[in-house]
Amino acid sequence: MEKKESVRQEIIEAARQLFSRYGFRKTTMEDIARLTHKGKSSLYYYFKNKEEVFRAVIIHEASILRKALKEATTGISDPAEKLEKYMRVRMNTMKELINYYEAVEHEHDSHYSFVDQLRDQFDQDEAQAIRRILDEGVAQDKFQPLDTELAANTLVIAMKGLEYPLVWKGSAQNLNKRIQKIMKILFYGLLKR
Amino acid sequence: MEKKESVRQEIIEAARQLFSRYGFRKTTMEDIARLTHKGKSSLYYYFKNKEEVFRAVIIHEASILRKALKEATTGISDPAEKLEKYMRVRMNTMKELINYYEAVEHEHDSHYSFVDQLRDQFDQDEAQAIRRILDEGVAQDKFQPLDTELAANTLVIAMKGLEYPLVWKGSAQNLNKRIQKIMKILFYGLLKR
DNA sequence: TAGTTTTTCGACCATTTTGTTAAAATATTC
DNA sequence: GAATATTTTAACAAAATGGTCGAAAAACTA
Known part of the structure; x- marks a missing residue:
């Protein structure tokens, strides 16, 4: 067995x-x-079939990504720093998973395929993980009080927005700059002065 | 038109x-x-068909390689140096063309396909180019007198020998070392003392 | 503008490839 | 050696693919 x-x-x-x-x-x-x-x-x-193999591969990759995220952020106590690290690792790891999304993204015939479902699931998990970081920030009195659920979802959407251009241009340099920019905007609105 | x-x-x-x-x-x-x-x-x-497209691509690539070789060696007057540069550029450029050879190499059903013919043609051209360098070396009294046609063919075969492992391991470092080794052996037998 | 030539493209066909299944064959375990 | 687990063979329907043909469209010519 x-x-x-x-x-x-x-x-x-x-x-x-x-x-x-x-x-x-x-x-x-x-x-x-x-x-x-x-x-x-x-x-x-x-x-059972080819799709099952594909699904297994994606799930496997997703678990790797999750592990990488947990590992990268687990030692960091400052929520702001943790958030930044989270986004950076997530974007850079995602760069290597893009193939899969790209692979099926271009088969837009039968919509709402299993990949979309998996992606949704992953987005949900991600929003939750980010929310935990935000909650921590609020609890430590380092972030302004805010609707963390809404903020988390917003962040996920922002990352997805960054994700798509990645498919077309693998410009890591540009990406890092964009992340920095977003984080800057985010923090200056988020951090207590 | x-x-x-x-x-x-x-x-x-x-x-x-x-x-x-x-x-x-x-x-x-x-x-x-x-x-x-x-x-x-x-x-x-x-x-006319897919094969024709493929053939056109290969011919195009081959002409690029030829141009790169000519460009790289054209300023060099010392035959030994020129020969070394030639082999180095050829190997490194070839690394990027390997895909094509690999692509069809694994279809060993109908042998003596047009790719083999093209490759033979290219090998012949190459032997000629190398022979010219060797002749130059002999004429300049820097190489020992030798059967340059035979030597050129031998060199082409040696390069082909280096080529094949390239398909399996793209270890450029290892490759350069092997080239160096071959050149060393070659020159110490070739150069006049 | 009408006619001529060049270029594109959709519909179609023949063949090959591919995903999938069921059953037979082989290996492994008890 | 029976029972179970794994692999192979053979077969087939559906999809994909290379390629053809003629007609439409565009570009060109007069």
Whole structure:
């Protein structure tokens, strides 16, 4: 029963490589099979279908992102600093996950696919995480009292806004500057003077 | 009659991007059409078929490589130096063309395809170019008298030998060291003491 | 403007690729 | 060696793809 999970993991890793290089559409089950040294049909013993493989890959990546965020922010006590670090890490890590979004984003036929659902779920989690930071800031009397739920959602939307241009231009320098700008505006309106 | 050629060039450029990213197989005519903002059928007005597009791209790339080689070596008078520069530039430029070779190399069904022919042609040209450098070295009395045709062919083969591992490991550092080594051996046998 | 040539494109076809399934075959465990 | 787990084979429907053809559109010419 342990073996099956490890093979699943192998498949996920192989699929991850292929999806990130070729996108969802251009990656075939045979590609994945070849890379795992298996027959194409064998994959269906571990996953119901191609979409399931893709979903597993995305979930895996998302968990990595979550872990990276937690790790990066966990030592920081100052909420402002933590927030800035959070956004920076999140943007930079996201740069590498963009492929997946891009891969399916361009298949806008059947809307509200499972990717949209996953994205929504992730956005919700993210808003919650950010809200916790904001709450901390308010509790420590470093942020002005505010509707943290609304503010968190706003921040998520702002990050999504930054995310999209990323697909077109991978200009990390420009991105960091934009983050800085947003953070500056944000803090000067947020921090108690 | 001028316009047609410029459109051809546009198509080639678009195809170049796609082929280098996805390889020959995974790049479809519709991909190329989409990137050129044209209907798929329109492409067949400029090229007989997909293979022709591919061939045009490769020829284009080869001419770029040739130009780069000429440009890089044209100012150098010392044959030994010129030879070293030639090999270095060739290897490093080739790194970016590898995709094409890789793309079709893995379709070893119908052998002696047009890619093999093109490659042979290129090898021949290359042997000639190298031979010219060697002749220069001999004429300048800096190289020992030798069968320059044979030596040139040997060098081409040596470079091809270096080329193949490149497909698997893009370790530029390792590559440069190997070039250095070969050049060292080559020169200590070649240079007059 | 009418006619001629060049260029684009949608509809269509033949073939190949691809995702998926079911059953047979093989390996592993007990 | 029965039972279970895993892989392979074969097959097939649906989708994708390379390519053709003719007609429409655009550009050009007179």
